[in-house]
Amino acid sequence: MARINNLVAFLAILTLAACDRGWPVPLPYPTPGKQNLVVLTRPGPLTYQVDESGSISGLEYDLVKAFAEELGVPVKFHVLAPGEISRQLRNGSYHIAAAWLSPGINPEMQTGPPLFRTHDILAQHEASLPLTSLEQLSGKTVHALAGTRQAATIRQLMGKIPGLQLVEVGHGDVIDLLEALGEQKISYVAMDSEFADVANQYVPSLRATLPLSGDAAIAWWLGPVPDPELKVRIEAFIEKIRSDGTLARLEERYFGHVRRLQQDDIEKFLAHIKTTLPKLSKHFHDAERQTGIDWRLIAALAWQESHWDPFATSYTNVRGLMMLTEETADRLGVSNRLDPRESILAGARYLNLIRNGLPHDMPEPDRTWLAIAGYNIGPGHLNAARTIGKQLNADPGAWYDMKRILPLLAKPQYYKRLISGRARGGEAVIMVENIRSYYDILVRNAPPLTTAIPPMEGKIGISGSSGEAPGIKLRR
Structure with missing residues (x-):
């Protein structure tokens, strides 16, 4: 003191x-x-x-x-x-x-x-020739947000590289700037390297091609x-x-979730948002009305499960748009797993059942990410993983800890002691991380449901600050 x-x-x-x-x-x-x-x-x-x-x-x-x-x-x-x-x-x-x-x-x-530690990089459209050296910036015009480190970096380079020009943009945010790049309205953007993976979820056509500065x-x-x-x-x-x-x-x-999807994954998803999603959106909307779960999260889960193919079938005989097992479908009263509406409504109800089975004082968004893992491996395996987490002094209510624990369900020294047996917990982690990314993309590209939803316990929407149910809002 x-x-x-x-x-x-x-x-x-x-x-x-x-x-x-x-x-x-x-x-x-x-x-x-x-x-x-x-x-x-x-x-x-x-x-x-x-x-x-x-x-x-x-x-x-x-x-x-x-x-x-x-x-x-x-x-x-x-x-x-x-x-x-x-x-x-x-x-x-x-x-x-x-x-x-x-x-x-x-x-x-x-x-x-x-x-944190980071550095500045150059972003350009994938259709343009990639720049591989600072000297190639000669005669080029680079956009950056006004007052940022990136703008200062370009100004410094202007003293060394003839013809390099800087345009400082004093409004909006970096996503707005990168969307202009994706539409080829501008050619180059100076951006923070830490934002590159996040930006790729929104503008998959951009490429980070050239380091502009040292570590900062x-x-x-x-x-x-x-x-x-x-x-x-x-x-x-x-x-x-x-x-x-x-x-x-x-x-x-x-x-944590933004470095898994590849460019092809994102571009395919964006294309289906325009072509396939409009045919299914009314069912996702109804699922939100029934469960309180943001329809875009349900849609992201469905895309991860089936790529919105109502006839999808796996080798283990899980079927339909939400890839329900026969046992789960029977439990939820589903007469036809291949019917898109039945599958979507049942899948949303099943996710809500798993989430409501977790401790109500578990913070969001962790509670929802764990529920999605349970959707993949089953609530029994999820509870077993949480037990292992407690034994290893990990927080069983924190996704940060449980994404390290879940893969242990595939190791004999752990699953042999469990009644629930072996599970592919590592696949559940990948599934959750992918869904988080797909959800982020949908939030940017699809509007929320505006129809009033009656209050209910545990309404889920993965954005904003956490709060108390009903009407809980979660950070992505």
Whole structure:
């Protein structure tokens, strides 16, 4: 404690010296009941994103909320256009900026410890000739979001590469920019490497072809003269979430599922969204009305199971659009597994039964991801895996832990001790991760059901912040 107090005192001296140089006085340290934590951010899937229901998500949003909870104060977010953050930071009316920023873009800004490591890359359309060296950027025009590290990187390269031009876009988010690339309205986009796999789910025609910079950190900006105590608390918080696994769990939530699908998988899915889905959507809508599960999640599950083929049949005799076993179909009163409507409604009910069989205090979206794993291997095997998880000191309610435990169901040293026997738990993990990606794509390409749904226990929609049933909304 004495060491922390000494550090705070030392930083306070530096703050006074900074104020003497004309920099603005920072906002007071946020204290419960007196002041909010004021945070600058910008729109984007990894920063601050509002879905169609008004729920908010984002990797940095989640981190800020966790920090505010530790401080015991509410958060007030100011969502700014990309190029506005540096200017707002200069006026002192904030505590931190959490907007996927890197140290060094603005030399005046102090930052917290690094959260992630990344670098800048060039994205281009798959139909264009791939660039393989920086020299080939000569005479090219590259688009980047204003005020970002990518814009700064291109400006630096302009001093070395003749004819290189930069267009800074001061509105929208990186997906909007990449969609323009996918439509070939622009030729090149500078983007963050960490976003490449996420972006491919929305724009499968883009290619990340050329590294533009060396390694860089992602960190919170604290402004020229941050509050000394707040700076110490941020450093302690980041050290803690690194050591206790919180940061790894959040990173998995946003990145863990996006590296499995190949370009062909995504392009085929997008084509069937246009051609096949309209013929089935009314059944998926009715399934949401009956179960409360977002129809797009049910559709993603159905695509993973059968590619929306109502006559699909496996070698184990699971059949139909939702690939129901004969036993499950009989239990759910299905007379014809090959009837698309019967299959979809029964599959949605079965998923809901599994989910409602899990502990109601299990957090979302983990509860739903585990239920989908149970859809694949059966609730008995799922419960067996959760038991193994407890024995191995893993959290049986956390998908981050259980995706490591489920493959153990195929190992003799584990399944020989189980009444339920052997199961291909590794396949269940792959299935869940694929469905998460397909669901993300559907959310971007298909509207939500707007018809009012009567309240029910455990309504499921995989976006936004978690809350209490009914009407629960989950982060993807």
